[in-house]
Amino acid sequence: xxxxxxxxxxxxxxxxxxxxxxxxxxxxxxxxxxxxxxxxxxxxxxxxxxxxxxxxxxxxxxxxxxxxxxxxxxxxxxxxxxxxxxxxxxxxxxxxxxxxxxxxxxxxxxxxxxx
Amino acid sequence: xxxxxxxxxxxxxxxxxxxxxxxxxxxxxxxxxxxxxxxxxxxxxxxxxxxxxxxxxxxxxxxxxxxxxxxxxxxxxxxxxxxxxxxxxxxxxxxxxxxxxxxxxxxxxxxxxxxxx
Numbered sequence: 001x002x003x004x005x006x007x008x009x010x011x012x013x014x015x016x017x018x019x020x021x022x023x024x025x026x027x028x029x030x031x032x033x034x035x036x037x038x039x040x041x042x043x044x045x046x047x048x049x050x051x052x053x054x055x056x057x058x059x060x061x062x063x064x065x066x067x068x069x070x071x072x073x074x075x076x077x078x079x080x081x082x083x084x085x086x087x088x089x090x091x092x093x094x095x096x097x098x099x100x101x102x103x104x105x106x107x108x109x110x111x112x113x114x115x
Numbered sequence: 116x117x118x119x120x121x122x123x124x125x126x127x128x129x130x131x132x133x134x135x136x137x138x139x140x141x142x143x144x145x146x147x148x149x150x151x152x153x154x155x156x157x158x159x160x161x162x163x164x165x166x167x168x169x170x171x172x173x174x175x176x177x178x179x180x181x182x183x184x185x186x187x188x189x190x191x192x193x194x195x196x197x198x199x200x201x202x203x204x205x206x207x208x209x210x211x212x213x214x215x216x217x218x219x220x221x222x223x224x225x226x227x228x229x230x231x232x
Contacts, residue, residue, distance in 0.1 A: 001174075006157075034221070043119075043205050043223035044158070089157060102148055102160035102173055103221060 002027040004092050006106025014114050019080055021109045023090035024072045030092040033073045034103065035064060038087045047088075048075070077111075085113045117141050119224035121206050127230045128196045136191040136227050138206030144222075146211040147189040151175065151202040152226075158205065164189055165211060196231045203228050 003026040013019045025033075031052035036044035050057045050064045050073065057064050061080075066073040073092075077084055087110050091103040122137045140147065148163035160173030164183040178200055180192040189208075193200060204227045210218035 004157075032219070036223075041225075043225045046220055046222070049220070102150070102163055103158075105157040105159075107155060107157040 002030055002092055002094075002104040004090060004104050004106045006090050006109060008109060009107065010110045010112070012112040012114055013080055015080055015082060017080055019077045019084070019111055021075045021088055021090070021111070022072060023074070023092075023106050024070075025092040025104075026071065027092070027094065028071065029094040032093050033064070033066060034091050035062075035075050036089045036091065036105075038089065038108075040086075044089060080111075080113050082113050082115065085111060087111070119206055119208055119222055121204075121224035121227050123227060124225070125228050127232065128193075129232055130197060132196050133192070133194050134196065136193075136204055136206075136229070138189045138191065138224060139187050140189075140206075140208045140222075141187065142208065142210075142222070143186065144208035144210055145186070146221075147183065147206065147208045148173070148221075149179070149181065149189070149191045150205045150207060150223075152205060153202050161191065161204075193229075198231045201229060201231045 006023045034049035037047045038044045048059050048064050050066050061078050063076045087108045089108050090106040093103050119140045145166045149161040150158040152158045159175050161179050162181040164170045167183050167186050170181050206224045207221050209221045
């Protein structure tokens with residue numbers, strides 16, 4: 001089955017700086033890579049996703065890059081703000097929409113934005 | 116638009132007790148699933164369903180039962196709770212695989228925090 005590694009486990013950045021979270025995956029059949037943001041006491045919220053036929057995708061201050069050859073993908077947040085403080089999870093699956101094996105998640109990155 | 120609704124939000128059980136965690140969605144999603152979240156472990160799939168009457172096991176199914184009698188509801192049953200089942204449980208849903216675009220996005224409920232003493 002799929003295995004997703006996520007780094008770092010904790011990331012502290014100054015407000016206004018950029019943050020980068022990296023993930024690697026093991027199953028070459030995976031073709032859908034979503035990122036979720038989880039605030040304290042809430043469920044994970046999808047913030048951006050990318051499919052294997054695309055190398056980069058942007059949505060305002062957040063972007064995701066994918067390197068299928070190296071089996072890694074990254075989340076980039078620019079001009080960080082206090083409301084970006086949360087736990088971020090990457091995931092991978094051969095079946096977008098859930099499918100037979102669901103999403104395989106990384107263990108999460110606690111992003112702390114320092115004022 | 117309620118999305119994915121989970122009840123209860125908090126529950127404390129004694130070892131050996133049984134209970135049902137409720138999950139309902141109002142988006143006409145075919146795919147529904149249950150995950151558990153443990154510190155340092157990320158989220159792990161317990162069971163899933165691709166439509167009414169169809170369920171299957173995920174990565175960590177032992178100790179849990181599910182059924183899907185309607186499109187909207189997907190309850191998770193603990194028949195004899197154990198301390199190892201202390202966790203936060205999330206229900207998630209989507210239209211399913213093969214639809215493309217927005218319909219394949221997986222949406223999560225707000226979770227049920229379960230403690231088994």
